Amino acid sequence: MTYEGPKALLTAWVSLVSNLLLTLLKLIFGLVFHSTALVADGVHNGGDVIASIATIGSMKLSNHPADREHPYGHGKAEDLSTAFISIILIAAALFLTFEAIKALFAPASPISVWAFGAALVSALWKWLLYRYTNKAAVRYHSKSLRATASDHLADIYASIAAAIGLGISWIGSILHIPYTHYGDPLAGIVVSLLIFRIAVIMIVKASNVLMESSVDATTQEKYSAVILSFPEVKKIDILRAREHGNAVLIDAQIRIPGSYTIQEGDDLTEAIRSKMLQAYPDVEEVLIHINPWYEDQELVEPDSVPHLDQK
Template sequence: MAKQAPSTWLTAWIGLISNFILTALKIIVGVLFNSTALLADGIHNGGDVIASIATLGSMKVASLPADKDHPYGHGKAEDIGTVVVAIVLGFAGVYLIYESVHALFLAPHQATIWSLGAALVSLIWKQILYSYTISVGRKMRSKSLMATAYDHLADVWASLAAVVGIGVAWIGQLFSIPFTEYGDPFAGIVVSLLILKVAFEMGNKAIQVLMESSVSDEVKQGYQTIICSLPQVKRIDRLRAREHGNYILIDIRISIPGTLTIQEGHDITRYIRDTIMETYPDVEEVLIHLNPWYAEDQQPPDKSVPPSKENEGS
């Protein structure tokens, strides 16, 4: 539940400021030169400004320490921010499809070198932003930055469609090639579908975390290997692990020989916990419950304390 690193905040602020600048650039050039693709892409970038603000807000909340009302921390705030970004992307994708289809039934506007230049600037700028943000997001394991990076990637596709569409129309005007003026809206439709795909995958993963879904079987198998490496562990009765924002919480119930002392049981749990957390840096907490185990030819001692209902079926 550590605070966000300075590089994480810097990356988020760079994304927000860049989106402000690109939104203004695309809308102004799109209006001045009647570029439907550039104007639609500019409005799409306006949605990215909202997404960037949501990223900063969710990172701020997620960095708060655990408290009485949130004993497991505020890590899920980043998943909520990811859902917001996915929703913004979804609306942007639907809007771009509408604009692209609508443009097919309108008289095409003249393509200009200025519109093409603005689209190229956006394409290069967003590609640099995507590469930088995805690198920092993976290094810091920040889901908010990862969502922002994929938002930048969707912008790369949208800008690429604008470059191709405007470029084809511009070349078509120079050489009088028929139907090239409709390259822009057709490219816009394809890219819009890709944006919707990214929005669905991003939102679905974040919602699964918010719904307390388990980690993958492959990851759990790694935990099991560590647990079973101790000969004192006779059985794994239960193993549960779930994502909580940027970290993972694990709940383990194992059986060890009932003849071991409390100190020996404590040492076993400490070894399992420390080894898992050293092997998997994204694990924040490991809770381990011990059950007594006896061989078939052994009998458990008489119990002076009746078992609780919770442990009777263990």
């Protein structure tokens, strides 16, 4: 595993400070220039500040070594953080929807070019943050940073939608085009739908990891190919792989010739393990159980999960 705690934490701190500054920018400009979309987006950014704090805490916890109570380490802290960020995003989306619908029935307020400019600056700032954070998430194999990058992506959509709505309202007020004042609240509704979609995708992925679901079939086939690349392995009886925080844990049952000695079997499993760890840096552990193979023996498939006899 190539996760580098201190460098990844620096990325998280950059996100936290940026979210604080953007929250102040949006709230101040939104309140001064009476922009529903900008105020709602500023409140959403306030949720991002809480999410960033949670990210930093989970990353510090996930770096703690394994102990007696947590023999597999603390990697799932980052999945809990991802789920927490998703909940914040869902709450923000519901709040944005409520505020936008309320604004549709409220008297129209004049829109300033400064509010429009603030939305554009926010979109650009978040785009730079997204690229920076996403690159760090890939480099350090950090799920918390990946969730934070997705949060930045949602903010980009939100800021662009807010800018479009503000732009329509601002131009409409100058040219006296009817109904253009609805551009601001309608943009808020679009923003909420985009944020809600991203949040649901994130929380489903985090829940799958917390529920010990297997990695996808394509990835599992790649792990099988590594094991079967050794000619001594005649068959794979069972192969299970699951995500544990930023790492992947693999356990397998393989068949090798029954004439092999214990030492030969141990050397083979160590060779398989080394090759797997080298090929896939995110794999943290490979546990292999050996079953004997005989050329004239009819093999019976073992069950990966025991079941009760059907009556």
